[in-house]
Amino acid sequence: MIGLGGAASAGDVPQIRYLDRPSGVMVQTEAATQDTAFAIASVGKTMTAVASLRRVDRGRLGLEDKAAAWIAPDIVQGFGGLNGITLRHLLTMTSGIPDYYTEDYLEDALDDPDRIQRADIALSYAFGEPQLFEPGTDFDYSNTNYVLLGLILEAETGKSYAGAMQQEVFAPAGMTNSFVFGSRPLPIGFADVPDEVRRYYQGAGFGDGGVIATAADVAQFYRTLFIDQTLLPSDLLAALTTDPLGVGYGMGIELDAATIGHSGGDLGFTSDVRLHRPTGTLAIELVADEDAETGWTEDQMPN
Incomplete structure (x- = not known):
């Protein structure tokens, strides 16, 4: 492993760039180390999707199951019955359910995290909003889909979302430094962020982006899932x-020809992962700045 970064200077934003390609692994850090944990935001949607599909593989869930069940x-009732919406629709963002993650939600979560940072309360920010389209007929990237999937995992497994993720993703993938925020204290190696950001990540994480992980663990997940192919059957x-509708999205994964991955952004953090499947080239960028640009990952993909 080759370290590409020098000593961090005062005022640097914690950041890690992790590149794994046939010539070796290269890591560049600023104000961080390879053990620094970051909130990976929507990069975790792929992990929620995998956990759901592993339960499908066991016959405990079905892709055509009605979400309302x-x-x-x-x-x-808050969503008007979830009529016709299946797990497949939630996974592929084709349900038409509006997004709960609004400025109002985030402001309230910062003001009163103990009351607001619960999945049922968070979802209520989308209650009463009109459905955007009939299930399966269009695509809309709504975080609500994946909060609901987290609740479905809880209902089916009898575990918390954090427990289901540990059982179905973190442990089988060998991710030793990953967890759902709110399920344990933030580690000493959590990225240095303002106090209000830290308080937010001491609250509950949901299925749409509740994972905290190191870059090495994210790399381990992608290798296990897509290269070793041991997490899911073919x-x-x-x-x-x-991609059911040709919009560049599968089940919690962004698709662009031979390159797959996911971007993410939440309070205080930006993340991006890209994997070039033919060559196995994997680029990960995690930044403790919600306004960071992450085009570096795409730039590392072979032409």
Whole structure:
């Protein structure tokens, strides 16, 4: 492993760039180390999708299951019945459910995290909003889909979302420094961020972006899933990477020809992962800055 970064200077934003290609692994850091944990935001949607598909593989969930059958009645009612919406629709962002993650939600979560940072309360920020389209007919990137998937995992496994992720993703993938925020204290190696950001990540994380991880663990997940192909059987891996509407999105994964991955952004953090499947070239960028540019990952992909 080759370190490309020098000593960090005062005022640097914590950041790590991790590049794994046939010639070796290169890591560049600023105000961070390879053990620094970051909130990876929507990069974790791929992990939620994998956990869901592993339960499908066991026959405990079905892609055509009605979401309403697994969701608490008050939430179902808040969304007008979730009529016709299946797990497949949630996974592929084709449900038409509006997004709960608004400025109002974030402001309230910062003001009163103990009350607001609960999945059922968070979802209520989208209650009563009109459905955007009939399920399966269009695509809209709505975080609500993946909060609901986290609740479905809880209902089916009998575990918390954090426990389900540990069982279905972190442990089988060998991710030793990953967890859902709110399920344990923030590690000493958590990226240096302002106090209000730290308080937010001491609250509960949801299925849409609740994972804290190191770059090495994110790399381990991608290798295990797409290169070793030991997390999912071939048919479900194919389902994960199938774009049903030609919009560049599968099940919690962004698709662009031979390159796949996911971007993410949440309070205080930006993240991006790109994998060139033919060569196995993997680029990961994690930054403790919600306004950071992450085009570096795409620049590392072979032409």
